Amino acid sequence: MAATPITDLLQLPRGERLALAMALWDSLDHEGRSEALPVDPAFCNELDRRWAAHRQNPTAALPWEEVQRQLGLG
Known part of the structure; x- marks a missing residue:
């Protein structure tokens, strides 16, 4: 699968960008999420x-x- 430039991804409709963002977030394990978004x-x-x-x-x-x-x- 060929890589898609970020500029192309940013042109996707809002719903598709949101779905992509959620898929990326869901791909992180618990440790990865904790590191990405530390909570006080x-x-x-x-x-x-x-x-x-x-x-x-x-x-x-x-x-x-x-x-x-x-x-x-x-």
Whole structure:
């Protein structure tokens, strides 16, 4: 298979570029993803804390439409 120049790839329609980007991302193993997109440990801890809080009380979650309304977006 011949290589395709990046300039040609950038001319693809948006959906095809997105599919290509996702295929490239999916081709990385966990270690490769972690190296490519490092996440701050404090951020991970906050995500873990919020997930635990949600699991303890899932009914406290707001529907996305309500969040948008409160933010004045919907």
